[in-house]
Amino acid sequence: MGDNEAAIGETRFERGQRILSQQPFSVLLGTELVRADEHGVELRIPLRAEFLQQHGFAHGGLLSYAADNALTFAGGMALGGRPVLTSEYKINYVRPAVGEAVIVRAQVVYAGRKQAVARCDVFTLRDGVETLVAVGQGTTVVVEQPASTT
Amino acid sequence: MGDNEAAIGETRFERGQRILSQQPFSVLLGTELVRADEHGVELRIPLRAEFLQQHGFAHGGLLSYAADNALTFAGGMALGGRPVLTSEYKINYVRPAVGEAVIVRAQVVYAGRKQAVARCDVFTLRDGVETLVAVGQGTTVVVEQPASTT
Amino acid sequence: MGDNEAAIGETRFERGQRILSQQPFSVLLGTELVRADEHGVELRIPLRAEFLQQHGFAHGGLLSYAADNALTFAGGMALGGRPVLTSEYKINYVRPAVGEAVIVRAQVVYAGRKQAVARCDVFTLRDGVETLVAVGQGTTVVVEQPASTT
Amino acid sequence: MGDNEAAIGETRFERGQRILSQQPFSVLLGTELVRADEHGVELRIPLRAEFLQQHGFAHGGLLSYAADNALTFAGGMALGGRPVLTSEYKINYVRPAVGEAVIVRAQVVYAGRKQAVARCDVFTLRDGVETLVAVGQGTTVVVEQPASTT
Numbered sequence: 001m002g003d004n005e006a007a008i009g010e011t012r013f014e015r016g017q018r019i020l021s022q023q024p025f026s027v028l029l030g031t032e033l034v035r036a037d038e039h040g041v042e043l044r045i046p047l048r049a050e051f052l053q054q055h056g057f058a059h060g061g062l063l064s065y066a067a068d069n070a071l072t073f074a075g076g077m078a079l080g081g082r083p084v085l086t087s088e089y090k091i092n093y094v095r096p097a098v099g100e101a102v103i104v105r106a107q108v109v110y111a112g113r114k115q116a117v118a119r120c121d122v123f124t125l126r127d128g129v130e131t132l133v134a135v136g137q138g139t140t141v142v143v144e145q146p147a148s149t150t
Numbered sequence: 151m152g153d154n155e156a157a158i159g160e161t162r163f164e165r166g167q168r169i170l171s172q173q174p175f176s177v178l179l180g181t182e183l184v185r186a187d188e189h190g191v192e193l194r195i196p197l198r199a200e201f202l203q204q205h206g207f208a209h210g211g212l213l214s215y216a217a218d219n220a221l222t223f224a225g226g227m228a229l230g231g232r233p234v235l236t237s238e239y240k241i242n243y244v245r246p247a248v249g250e251a252v253i254v255r256a257q258v259v260y261a262g263r264k265q266a267v268a269r270c271d272v273f274t275l276r277d278g279v280e281t282l283v284a285v286g287q288g289t290t291v292v293v294e295q296p297a298s299t300t
Numbered sequence: 301m302g303d304n305e306a307a308i309g310e311t312r313f314e315r316g317q318r319i320l321s322q323q324p325f326s327v328l329l330g331t332e333l334v335r336a337d338e339h340g341v342e343l344r345i346p347l348r349a350e351f352l353q354q355h356g357f358a359h360g361g362l363l364s365y366a367a368d369n370a371l372t373f374a375g376g377m378a379l380g381g382r383p384v385l386t387s388e389y390k391i392n393y394v395r396p397a398v399g400e401a402v403i404v405r406a407q408v409v410y411a412g413r414k415q416a417v418a419r420c421d422v423f424t425l426r427d428g429v430e431t432l433v434a435v436g437q438g439t440t441v442v443v444e445q446p447a448s449t450t
Numbered sequence: 451m452g453d454n455e456a457a458i459g460e461t462r463f464e465r466g467q468r469i470l471s472q473q474p475f476s477v478l479l480g481t482e483l484v485r486a487d488e489h490g491v492e493l494r495i496p497l498r499a500e501f502l503q504q505h506g507f508a509h510g511g512l513l514s515y516a517a518d519n520a521l522t523f524a525g526g527m528a529l530g531g532r533p534v535l536t537s538e539y540k541i542n543y544v545r546p547a548v549g550e551a552v553i554v555r556a557q558v559v560y561a562g563r564k565q566a567v568a569r570c571d572v573f574t575l576r577d578g579v580e581t582l583v584a585v586g587q588g589t590t591v592v593v594e595q596p597a598s599t600t
Contacts, residue, residue, distance in 0.1 A: 019204055022203075022204035023202070023203045023204050023209060024199055024200045024201065024202045024203075024209075025200060025201050025202060025203060025209035025211060025212060026203075026209070027200070028200040028201070029211075049174055050174045050175060050177070050178040051174065051175050051178070052173070052174045052175060053172075053173045053174075053175060053176075054169055054172035054173050055233075059173060059174075059175035059176070059215070060215075060218045060219075060222070060235075060236045061175060061179075061211075061214060061215025061216075061218045061219060062175060062215070064211060064214035064215060064218050065209070065210075065211025065212070065214060065215060066211075068210045068211045068214050069210075069211060072210070083205075085205075085210075085243070085246075086210045086243055087242070087243060087565075087589070088240065088241060088242040088243065088538065088567075088589060089240065089241065090238065090239065090240030090241075090390040090437065090540055091238060091239065091240075092237070092238040092410075092417045092437065092438075092439060093235070093236055093237060093238065094409070094410035094412075094417055095410070096235075109394070109421075109432065109435050110392075110394035110395070110432065110435075112394075115537075117392045117394055117435060117538075119419070119435070119437075121409075132409065132410065135409050135410075135417060135419070135437060136437075137390065137392065137419075137435060137436075137437045138392075139392060139537070139538060139589075237415075237439070238388065238417075238439060240390055240540040240587065242560075242567045242587065242588075242589060244559070244560035244562075244567055245560070259544070259571075259582065259585050260542075260544035260545070260582065260585075262544075265387075267388075267542045267544055267585060269569070269585070269587075271559075282559065282560065285559050285560075285567060285569070285587060286587075287540065287542065287569075287585060287586075287587045288542075289387070289388060289439075289542060319504055322503075322504035323502070323503045323504050323509060324499060324500045324501065324502045324503075324509075325500060325501050325502060325503060325509035325511060325512060326503075326509070327500070328500040328501070329511075349474055350474045350475060350477070350478040351474065351475050351478070352473070352474045352475060353472075353473045353474075353475060353476075354469055354472035354473050355533075359473060359474075359475035359476070359515070360515075360518045360519075360522070360535075360536045361475055361479075361511075361514060361515025361516075361518045361519060362475060362515070364511060364514035364515060364517075364518050365509070365510075365511025365512070365514060365515060366511075367514075368510045368511045368514050369510075369511060372510070383505075385505075385510075385543070385546075386510045386543055387542070387543060388540065388541060388542040388543065389540065389541065390538065390539065390540030390541075391538060391539065391540075392537070392538040393535070393536055393537060393538065396535075
């Protein structure tokens with residue numbers, strides 16, 4: 001997340017949707033913003049055959065993308081809508097990811113003036129049942145100049 | 151990485167290429183195996199417009215995918231070619247990623263019977279010059295049954 | 301955590317206390333087990349002047365020790381009391397740590413046959429008020445032979 | 451690390467030694483600065499019986515402390531000697547730690563204006579032989595006001 005000034009009157013959800021639509025990689029993967037409020041964010045990625053690895057599970061790189069984006073969307077909202085970038089995060093994969101969609105929920109555990117720390121849970125949705133497949137934790141930082149990460 | 155028995159007479163590089171070609175997500179992203187030897191692996195992803203985020207940089211999720219895959223390819227080779235999966239990793243983004251390609255090099259720092267720990271450096275290539283954009287560290291584990299991560 | 305067979309009839313709390321008393325480093329630091337149940341564990345370390353760094357805050361190394369031990373105690377209990385060791389973890393420091401004690405609570409988010417993934421929150425206690433100072437996430441693995449981490 | 455202005459004419463090594471001596475926790479553990487130059491830092495902690503866990507290995511918390519401090523000393527030097535604090539790090543334990551001393555070497559992989567990212571290798575020294583026991587990676591941030599981590 002991160003970027004251009006929040007448009008006047010824009011809700012968190014509208015802002016999140018706008019930024020998501022401005023990320024070509026998220027458009028390529030079909031990521032949808034499900035929720036964005038004071039409790040955090042939820043993203044959803046319908047699983048397609050081209051997102052798998054050689055065992056037929058969703059590729060870890062897709063789950064990582066989901067975690068990265070959710071952590072930073074949550075962090076960016078907690079930092080007041082200023083442009084932000086992911087600084088770092090870690091992810092633990094706990095189960096093979098199979099199903100119709102990947103769902104990731106992130107919530108901020110700390111937000112200061114310049115950085116926010118958030119956690120996320122990554123699930124797969126299969127026949128209406130959610131299964132935890134990965135957990136993440138990371139840092140979002142405010143970007144002073146759009147062209148720099150620090 | 152991870153998967154099917156190594157074919158007889160297959161070199162590390164051939165095996166790596168075969169597995170990469172069996173990962174639909176890697177095929178979607180156009181990942182190429184550049185090197186796979188006793189020192190580690192190198193992957194290369196030509197950057198396309200659809201891999202960017204809203205500031206025009208390569209999306210962190212793409213760099214994460216690159217780190218994840220390189221760590222696990224390197225770990226899998228150090229674990230003797232048995233089926234493996236990424237268990238966990240962390241990544242620090244250090245500079246905005248711009249250029250014609252993402253290059254990631256991973257090398258194993260420890261390999262036991264069941265798990266390997268590796269590090270990776272992620273670069274962008276621009277006008278023939280490499281720039282470090284992220285660093286990672288993570289664990290690869292041997293998969294006992296193809297359908298389980300533990 | 302990790303170690304010797306659980307004594308017959310020993311509760312989780314008793315087992316945790318026994319192991320803590322068998323860790324010379326935990327005895328040196330004065331760590332107390334406050335809670336150990338199906339929801340996780342809570343450890344408490346009364347802050348002493350010799351645990352500080354140069355700004356007068358608790359040293360990050362002390363908070364790391366607290367996170368490491370709590371993650372592994374929680375993981376070990378979820379893994380059925382078999383000998384375990386910390387495999388890896390990450391920690392984010394979010395506020396300077398000042399107060400009378402460090403309190404850390406860990407809970408398992410996934411437990412398989414051989415490894416468990418847990419999260420923890422580290423607080424300081426000051427004048428009866430808890431303040432979050434760090435958050436962690438990590439992996440505990442079952443030790444096959446007491447003398448090996450893998 | 452982090453702290454007071456660098457004294458005039460102080461070398462990196464002298465500055466490192468001074469800060470180490472100002473950390474009561476490092477004094478308690480007996481940490482020695484072995485090297486501090488443009489390539490990074492090396493710390494050494496003679497192992498004592500009270501630093502062990504229940505299997506007779508050095509406690510993970512001690513190795514974590516070593517990693518944390520080395521990453522931040524290296525980061526702090528790369529950030530020009532301004533007051534800094536550890537922001538976050540991750541550690542992978544790879545072998546049981548036994549021997550006469552813990553040695554940790556850290557080197558910076560990126561330093562900007564406000565933060566530095568470094569890696570470290572933790573070894574044990576036994577009968578003159580070094581064995582890698584853990585690897586780490588983390589972020590050091592410049593402290594604007596001594597009383598705040600962000």
